[in-house]
Amino acid sequence: MKPTLRQTLPLTMLMAAAAAVSIVPSARAEVPATCVKGVDLAKLGPKSIVGQGPHGEKAASPEVLALSEADVAKIKEKHFKVGISMQTVNLDWSQLQIQGITDTLKKYGVTVTGVASAEYQVDKQIADIENTIQQHPDGIISIPVDFTATAPTYKKIAKAGIKLVLMDSIPTGLKHPEEYATMVSADSQGNGQIAAQILASCVPQGATIGLVNFGVDYFSTNERTKGVRGWMKANRPDIKMKQVDFTDPPKVSQIAGDFLTGNPDIKGLFAVWDQPALDTLSSMRAQGIDIPMTTVDLGLQSAIEIAKGGPLKATGSQRPYDQGVAEAMAMMNALLGKETPGWIGVQSLPVTQSNVLESYKTVFKKDPPAELADACNKAKPACN
Numbered sequence: 559m560k561p562t563l564r565q566t567l568p569l570t571m572l573m574a575a576a577a578a579v580s581i582v583p584s585a586r587a588e589v590p591a592t593c594v595k596g597v598d599l600a601k602l603g604p605k606s607i608v609g610q611g612p613h614g615e616k617a618a619s620p621e622v623l624a625l626s627e628a629d630v631a632k633i634k635e636k637h638f639k640v641g642i643s644m645q646t647v648n649l650d651w652s653q654l655q656i657q658g659i660t661d662t663l664k665k666y667g668v669t670v671t672g673v674a675s676a677e678y679q680v681d682k683q684i685a686d687i688e689n690t691i692q693q694h695p696d697g698i699i700s701i702p703v704d705f706t707a708t709a710p711t712y713k714k715i716a717k718a719g720i721k722l723v724l725m726d727s728i729p730t731g732l733k734h735p736e737e738y739a740t741m742v743s744a745d746s747q748g749n750g751q752i753a754a755q756i757l758a759s760c761v762p763q764g765a766t767i768g769l770v771n772f773g774v775d776y777f778s779t780n781e782r783t784k785g786v787r788g789w790m791k792a793n794r795p796d797i798k799m800k801q802v803d804f805t806d807p808p809k810v811s812q813i814a815g816d817f818l819t820g821n822p823d824i825k826g827l828f829a830v831w832d833q834p835a836l837d838t839l840s841s842m843r844a845q846g847i848d849i850p851m852t853t854v855d856l857g858l859q860s861a862i863e864i865a866k867g868g869p870l871k872a873t874g875s876q877r878p879y880d881q882g883v884a885e886a887m888a889m890m891n892a893l894l895g896k897e898t899p900g901w902i903g904v905q906s907l908p909v910t911q912s913n914v915l916e917s918y919k920t921v922f923k924k925d926p927p928a929e930l931a932d933a934c935n936k937a938k939p940a941c942n
Contacts, residue, residue, distance in 0.1 A: 695720060
């Protein structure tokens, strides 16, 4: 059975508190004194988009979507209408995407006709999209729940003369630019490189690290692991890598725990997004293992763990609000008849203990909550 988006999308905001058990240092702990602190944030991570799109597209920056004064005047004159079809609206990641889209479209006088939430159900998303088509909007912005099962329905959008902008994935068989204007996502490979660079600073020469990888063929998660492997091979060829795959996210804690038990030589870990990282952290705590770990994406709980200065050292984060802005800008370009690149990549964001408060504000567009600030203040040393 084809996995649904609940199984496939590297959701940044699936938050569950890690087990509150004190870590007992183990014989594995060989963290160099320079770990993280020896990494210059100003030089951390790529300064441009390093990945390629799902079909090998050349990376394009959101800057290519800028509108002229004449473009803006025309958009405001046309009073365009746009619908949004999400996999769910019950995640911070989704809400930040929607907020970025709606704030930007409103600025240019474009009306959002509604936001449909499929709740990860293929049949519901198909119905959502068909209902939205019947409302005759000028455009639809959407993330597929399943990029194969929903593909025939997405093809109906172009046939109805409606512009389509995609988030994070492209339904199977859709052609650019005939059937969709662009796909917008984070530079997942760049985020993987950030995670690799920090992890490398935390393990000794000749160490073995473990990769807790998503075992489903999905564009963004593939790119993350590719970024880690590529950076290590190019910059730390002395590091050996072992990998364990999961396909069912709720089972990560057990899978990662068994992986660590069977591989006592592992001195560091990368988890493909932040919720599997938190689940792996729970397994580490249960076994009394204290080794450094990095991941991709930033949620509140992962931010708190980074702030504490514990095993979770850093993440390469998406910028979901900024992705929403880019999706809105891409839609307005499409509505004006402009051809946009097949893939727009949003710049990576490195997050460590030293900049976690600032990074939270960058990602969430609001001040850090008290529990994150408290975690920073209680850490030894404190954040910043």
